[in-house]
Amino acid sequence: MNQKITLTSLITLLVLISMNGFSQTKINHFAVYAKDLKESSQFYESIVGLKTIEEPFKDGLHAxxxxxxxxxxxxxxxxxxWKEPLIDKTNHLCFSVADLDAFIEKLAANNIPFEDAVDNKGKINIRPDGVKQIYIQDPNGYWIEINDEY
Structure with a gap:
C-alpha cells in the first residue's frame, strides 16, 4: 500500500504531538533584579542597545x-x-554585537570598564573558536558578556 503524507496530515500530527507534551521547551524571557529601575533601564537601553517593548504591569517597577x-x-x-544578590562572573547574560570595537569605544566614552574572562582589566578574551568576548557589569553588579558572535 502506497501511503502519501499530506501537508494537512503532517500539521495535524505536529499539533497532536505538541498537545501531548512532546514539544520542545523553549525560552520565553529572563528577568533581572534591579536596585534602581531607572538607572538599570538607562544602562540596558543606552549602553547595551536594547529596545523597549510594551510593559503590561504599568506599575513603575518593570521594564x-x-x-x-x-x-x-x-x-x-x-x-x-534591595537584597544584595550573590554575584559571580560564571553566572552571566550574554549579548552579541556586530562590532565589538565600536562597543568598546562606547564603553570608554561612558567610563564603563571591561575585562576578559579571567579578570584582566581592559583585555579582550578570544575563545578557541575565534569569538572575541569581554565582560562588563550592569549598575546592579550583574556580569554581562558581550561577544562578536553576531
Whole structure:
C-alpha cells in the first residue's frame, strides 16, 4: 500500500504531538533584579542597545526589552528593600554585537570598564573558536558578556 503524507496530515500530527507534551521547551524571557529601575533601564537601553517593548504591569517597577527572536528581558525593581544578590562572573547574560570595537569605544566614552574572562582589566578574551568576548557589569553588579558572535 502506497501511503502519501499530506501537508494537512503532517500539521495535524505536529499539533497532536505538541498537545501531548512532546514539544520542545523553549525560552520565553529572563528577568533581572534591579536596585534602581531607572538607572538599570538607562544602562540596558543606552549602553547595551536594547529596545523597549510594551510593559503590561504599568506599575513603575518593570521594564521589558526585546532581545530578538521573540524573546524578552524584564528588569524588575522590587518594592521590598534591595537584597544584595550573590554575584559571580560564571553566572552571566550574554549579548552579541556586530562590532565589538565600536562597543568598546562606547564603553570608554561612558567610563564603563571591561575585562576578559579571567579578570584582566581592559583585555579582550578570544575563545578557541575565534569569538572575541569581554565582560562588563550592569549598575546592579550583574556580569554581562558581550561577544562578536553576531
Amino acid at each position: 521589558w526589552y526585546d532581545i530578538g527572536l521573540g524573546l524578552s528581558m524584564h528588569l524588575i525593581e522590587r518594592e521590598k528593600p
